[in-house]
Amino acid sequence: MTQTTATRKLTIAKAMAEALSQEMARDSDVLVMGEDIAKLGGVFGNTAGLLDQFGAERVRDTPISETGFIGTAVGMAAAGLRPVVELMFVDFFGVCMDPIYNLAAKQSYFSGGKVSCPMVLMTSVGGGYGDAGQHSQCLYATFGHLPGLKVVIPSNAYDAKGLMLAAIRDENPVIYMYHKALQGMGWLGTEPGSIAAVPKEDYEIPIGKAAVLQDGTDITLVGLGVSVHHCLKAAKAVAGEGVSAEIIDLRTIAPLDRETVLQSVRKTGRLVAVDDDYLSYGVSGEIVASVAEAGIALAAPPIRISHPDIPIPFAPSMEHAVLPDAEKVAAAIRRALA
Amino acid sequence: MTQTTATRKLTIAKAMAEALSQEMARDSDVLVMGEDIAKLGGVFGNTAGLLDQFGAERVRDTPISETGFIGTAVGMAAAGLRPVVELMFVDFFGVCMDPIYNLAAKQSYFSGGKVSCPMVLMTSVGGGYGDAGQHSQCLYATFGHLPGLKVVIPSNAYDAKGLMLAAIRDENPVIYMYHKALQGMGWLGTEPGSIAAVPKEDYEIPIGKAAVLQDGTDITLVGLGVSVHHCLKAAKAVAGEGVSAEIIDLRTIAPLDRETVLQSVRKTGRLVAVDDDYLSYGVSGEIVASVAEAGIALAAPPIRISHPDIPIPFAPSMEHAVLPDAEKVAAAIRRALA
Amino acid sequence: TNQPQRLEMYANMVKSRAFEAAIKAAYLEGKQPLFNMAKGPIPGEMHLSDGQEPCAVGVCAHLRVDDAVTATHRPHHIAIAKGVDLKAMAAEIFGRTSGLAGGRGGHMHLLDPAVNFSCSGIIGEGLGPAVGAAMAAKLRGKDSIAVAFLGEGAANQGAFHESLNLAAVWRAPVVFVIEDNRYGISVSKADCTAVARNSDRAAAYGMPGIFVEHNDPDAVFEAAGEAVALARSGGGPTLIEIETMRLEGHFMGDAQAYRPKGEIDALMAKDPIPEYRNRLENEGVDTVELAALEAAARQQVNDAITYARADAEPAADDAYAHVFVERAPT
Amino acid sequence: TNQPQRLEMYANMVKSRAFEAAIKAAYLEGKQPLFNMAKGPIPGEMHLSDGQEPCAVGVCAHLRVDDAVTATHRPHHIAIAKGVDLKAMAAEIFGRTSGLAGGRGGHMHLLDPAVNFSCSGIIGEGLGPAVGAAMAAKLRGKDSIAVAFLGEGAANQGAFHESLNLAAVWRAPVVFVIEDNRYGISVSKADCTAVARNSDRAAAYGMPGIFVEHNDPDAVFEAAGEAVALARSGGGPTLIEIETMRLEGHFMGDAQAYRPKGEIDALMAKDPIPEYRNRLENEGVDTVELAALEAAARQQVNDAITYARADAEPAADDAYAHVFVERAPT
Ligand SMILES: Cc1ncc(C[n+]2csc(CCOP(=O)(O)OP(=O)(O)O)c2C)c(N)n1
Ligand SMILES: Cc1ncc(C[n+]2csc(CCOP(=O)(O)OP(=O)(O)O)c2C)c(N)n1
């Protein structure tokens, strides 16, 4: 962003709503649909104000019929509209994955590129606030694994606005995962690091490009969404111990920007990959595998930190123990450097 | 299996049907439900004869209502029955994943172990016969990634029977994935290696244990289902070149038997992991990551071979080009040893 | 209804309302002045059932311990009417070791096999399992049945259609009970449902549909009686819709700006509990007896909450237990 | 109907049947003596539409190019009636480079945006997209509509319920057309559907339901006419069910042991194409004219098949193209 730009500090919720509002004003083909996104403004605040601004034709509360309204959105997209639909919690993908992964994701392929699907699916992810096993999942890898979908996860409000604008303008289905711990809704707690200076004007963050948030020489920390903040805090903690950590925010997991990760690890020779999705067949494993198959010589075995392969427990005494956090990342860094 | 046992060569389809028949005869709580599994005997032959033997109460054709009948099966299992349900193609998981991953998989956790879910979900996987992008997927990692599910994939008829018996007797939900290319239905072609001598009597293959099919010293080949046969053929091909390959059949991907893989790679120092699911966030990547984080010194970078991150194309000239096969595995072995 | 049953229905309504009041108070602890869901003795979402008690007690009055009930994300009143252990339930909601699931599930995941009760947080997820419980009884030649509770919003979810069709085709001994509290979070029934009465949808499955206009335990009892008798006698499923009321927000912390001004006050004036108390009084039930019932109910609630608060928090490693069932539970 | 329309309907039925015959012959090449789905010029599953032509032509006769149609895994007759390019369609089914999708999709995935036609292989998957196409027209103030075809078996899938309710709530200009061919693979309608007529389920969505008893283009045309007019004039959705017939197996290679003896012969005797030809003749249509129509239809089919066979197979690397759309298609 240029220095001359007027910026304000925004939460991710407000940055998402601003991006939607600006794009709906700019492009009359954009509309928003989902449960409680109109009158209520979204359970997580990301559609606040849109109903008043654009009216009930373009801002539509839906029945609790995810398969129905997501399938409908695909049909709208094929007809040239640019629907942004909300799946309130990613945990609900089980009732509506078919139109997402078999229809939206394959429309281009099944038409030889003749029919596009410019649709954004916004969905909240993550736990840490005691919402238990059916309302705290992340499922990044579940979506990243399936071809034809682009998957983005902002870690801060600046990226949230730029990724949303890029997602709406993309001709392909984009899964936009926003983390409840970063959303900036007071009632969910707020990670201060997710609140960022956001330009009023229009800008895009390129989908498929990771960001190097901090240069370092001793170890590469790879995160996405909330785990980026765990990495930043852990890096601070070990900086005092003379450790120089390089920090990468993936921002997109499909397509995955392996090159940025490899470049960094070639330099540092050490890797800790962190996410809060389930461990096996997950994001941190894909990062570790990508580095391994590249044949980069490492000074220490790569380490992955993710949620263990168990349902997310309700009681805080268990949930906080199993969720990744800055302490766990710092401990891994020390292990890698021991 | 003991030497005294009477065995016959069976296809996987027949071995599955025999296991179901024997267990239904032994345990009156076992029943089978799904689309076309009764009158038709299963599109893929794995329930042939059961309707005549056990009647319409215990062998039930269902409406095309996967969410309804899988949810029903979970309720039956909670009540003490042992339902075996069929999801005709794994590609259809998108219409019914919720009762599988949020309900069956978490029933034990949400009840502190008081309510079990002894249910088997049989589902066909795989392509290679021109059934295109919505009827050829594998989705191993999609199921392996989610906690609370056990996931097994037989590569031959002997394992198919033993894994089915173990799955039905397990107190937990087991996803039983059978590969169409191994099923032994003439109309799908048949991999001869999947037809095996099967004891008439009752036996179990332990869930969660991989099998070392061939000892070797130069390189470890890891596969599951059909890719096991690619590995066996590739190993034969390179044997003439003096390469001694160790071959591991995972048999189960959740829980994953990492120890058997690590032991082998510690010995051989080289790894090729092969599966026909999508590459990113997939099975071959999990194997590579598990070896990497174990810090095993390798003589060559590990190699993974999977279906690329694209929908499965219809035309044979494209599908066969992108599907893993023995030639691709042999080429990888040569690369690893170059 | 006979009088003892009606007094029990009343007592259960009082107990449920008292339980919600106690949970509400505990839930708000540590969430003041700034409401933060993660804080306090009970974190996460909290969906209270105030106003919907008649649905629970009117239906469950017909049920036996071996009848199965599946409920929703708003389960407390139904769990209490079905006889779930109040202490273990409270301890689960507080996330303590002697909770129903040892604190692993929380308020949306209350499973008590001792009374065949379960609930879950996904809309429509309980319908299939109820059909399954009913079919298990039928296949074993038992006359136990199953009841699935759902909200009016859930009647637009695909699982509703699939489960009702399957139940009808298989003549499963199951009753589907829709608690129509007019809202799915902020979305009114009229804004998302193509018919005024979901009970009319029973015709799409060739099963009887009953609409209960009044949020009244006696009216619910009567309708449920027919449906339960039909199911128990092998007559197959019934769909019931009850016009009830949600006196609280969708969940704690819901500002409810989407509700018309004065709506809540108008509903409060029709609170079914005092209404039922008046009816019983007018019928000559001794007020001393009623007061005793109320006191006993409140006492049970206080004991349960006290028990839960005193119970130990799970150890970190408890998170790893019970992902799988190791043996057949007995 | 006017006579030219009826002759066009007849011609399209003949063209569809001839197309299926040609596909059937080509499909069996290389699959003899042992039937192996992977072999021959057309691999994979093949679902033929013989017998169901009246549904396609009777409905599509009312549609314009800008009206959208979504079909199923059994799409050929509908694609032909909607005017999908026959050469590109045949080439796609043969998996060739100038196929609709360059051979990436095959027979269950025929998308032709030029005439707003699409289909897919997942039961119920086309319903939502039809509602979406209809809503796109409505939001843009156009009077184009959408039609979703589905089988009677699909009427038990959750997507049916969700899509019909949403269409009704939003008054989408869409028509849902159920081709009741009595079977979902091997499972009969009676064995899996709680009502005799799915058109009765329209009441669950407050929309008109029409049942067409005869597998007759004129009867379908009349019913579809009402529904299309209602949708075009802003009157919202309609559900139509047509009692049709499946003259072939579910897919090629289906032994059909599940069908009662003699059923297929009885149906063959009621083949709608000769029946319609007789009617036209009895009404005095010149047999020479009919013969000319038939010859022309067959010629188009032969040209399309010849074109497809001569077309090039995709190169291996073509598999990697079009996973994503790079620019807005124009
Ligand atoms: C499949 C699914 N979609 C959405 C949600 C989010 N959600 C939780 S409760 C609720 C409203 C449910 O309304 P209703 O069925 O009427 O029950 P009520 O809350 O009124 O008791 C919604 C949309 C969910 N839990 N599951
Ligand atoms: C969600 C889903 N479940 C199951 C299938 C497998 N399947 C393909 S066609 C079919 C039968 C469909 O019956 P119907 O809707 O009546 O259409 P018909 O084949 O008779 O034209 C089934 C079960 C599928 N493709 N998708």
Ligand SMILES: [Mg+2]
């Ligand atoms: Mg409600």
Ligand SMILES: [Mg+2]
């Ligand atoms: Mg049919």
